[in-house]
Amino acid sequence: MIDAGTVRRIVRVADLSENDVVIEVGPGLGSLTLALLPSAAHVVAVEIDPVLAAQLPLTVADRGGLDKLTVVNADAMKITPDDLSGFTPTALVANLPYNVAVPVVLHLLEVLPSLRKGLVMVQSEVADRLAAGPGSKVYGVPSVKAAWYADVRRAGPVGRTVFWPVPNVDSGLVSLARREPPTTTASRKEVFAVVDAAFAQRRKTLRAALAGWAGSAAQAEEALRGAGVDPSARGEQLDITSFARIAERKP
Incomplete structure (x- = not known):
């Protein structure tokens, strides 16, 4: 992500407080990480690539804020609270890899009940599916399962030109607000x-x-x-x- 305006927009729409502990998945080169650090108490960045995970602290050190960053070199699909160095995330903010966006969101909502809110950037079609309501043509398994955990809504489009290289798909922002699951005797x-x-x-x-x-x-x-x-x-x-x-x- 190379557009500074989009990065600032994501942080603004995420509506973070100075007490929020953010979990970011797939920080890559750190453009979003750098914008998150001044707005949160701490950022736990989960990066599966060991080379990028090693580089991120160096990038942040050059700009200040290293004391507010924890990098976890791990697969977000397998992460548990025990992997987060004692931090308890309250917000998920991430530009998610398109091929794993839905399972990552559902996994983190399941294993991290401390997450109260989230803002994720995903492929536009995935955003539509996550936020769809009953009766919609794109309403399906992702829509229903996400609704178990949270109120989900589209939070705006993201153009292709904010990325380099430019992808051949559009993106969208999805906002998540944790709520209690339905009252039921079923698990x-x-x-x-x-x-x-x-x-x-x-x-x-x-x-x-x-x-x-x-x-x-x-x-x-x-x-x-x-x-x-x-x-x-x-x-x-x-x-x-x-x-x-x-x-x-x-x-």
Whole structure:
């Protein structure tokens, strides 16, 4: 990312306080890191590339602020709170690699309950999917699972020319605000199993799509009716609360 205005915009929209501990994924050469340091209590930068991870402290040292930076050379998809040198992140701010953006966001929301908010830059289509609501053509597994953890919304577009080299896709900002998951007796894993089954064959009715999950189409229909859901509906019509009700009815 080579556009200073976009970097400042990301920090501004992230709405950080001087008490926030930021986790940044994929800091690369550090353009966003340098902008985050003055606005937060601390930045934990998770970088999988050992060469870039070694260089980042040197880059920051030249500009000041090294005392507020911790670099973790690790895969963000495998990170746990124990890997963060004792810091407890409250905000996620990152320009995420497009191919892993959704799993990284979902993983961090799962393993870091301290995260209260986030602002991530992702491919524009991914931003649409994460922020989509029921009934949208792009509403799917990422939309539903993200909604388990947070209120998710689009926070603006990002043009291609802010990057070098210039990618062949547009980007978008996605804002995340942590909230409590639906009140349910089902576990997150059980609810997500229903979500996965419902969208595995999204053209099918829920009665048919959930037959394997429930044991048969008849049992799926019984679970759906018990949850107050029309068996002829499709997954893209339901919100996360409805999926949680269905999960509670597993035979």
